[in-house]
Amino acid sequence: MNKEKMILNDGTTINLETGSSLTELTTVFTDWTAAASIMPKLTEENLSKVEVQNGEGLNRGNYTDLVLQPGSWKEKADGLYITISLREKTEIEKRLDAVESGQQTQDGAISDLGETVGKMAEGSVQ
Structure with a gap:
């Protein structure tokens, strides 16, 4: 089954486990190192234009001028959520x-x- 994706303004793609709403976009990383390569890209510039695609790659929503709010994380046996x-x-x-x-x-x-x-x-412009 294909996963939903969030595509940031710079083209960075974040695969989503769940994406029921903008306030609950869950992604899974293998560890903190993997998360550290993506999470810093959630900048004001990259959130100025965001597209969310469904599992088939079809547009589910276009958003502009988004703001990052406090989220959450949980370590499980299969990864960092x-x-x-x-x-x-x-x-x-x-x-x-x-x-x-x-x-x-x-x-x-x-x-x-x-x-x-x-x-x-100074007299240099007439």
Whole structure:
């Protein structure tokens, strides 16, 4: 039987044992070393676009702007079971991201303007 998959923005594929909801995505690793090769990829950038496929490889859901929440883990005889918990960003979080992005643009423009004014004061720009 084929397993469901979660595909992150960078193309990383995580095989899922269970995927009943975004808050309960369980995957199995042979040990902590194997988990350490995948779990650090659950970054804000990689969670900005996520696809979940069913066992036949058909799209079960596309998600954007996900946030990693505390999950759980359990060691069993057949492997390390890690339950990943995700949620969609709230409207407030999305607005804050937009404000921060706009602030970076504004900071860059102010810096450029400051350089130009400085050059004008030195007489190098007419």
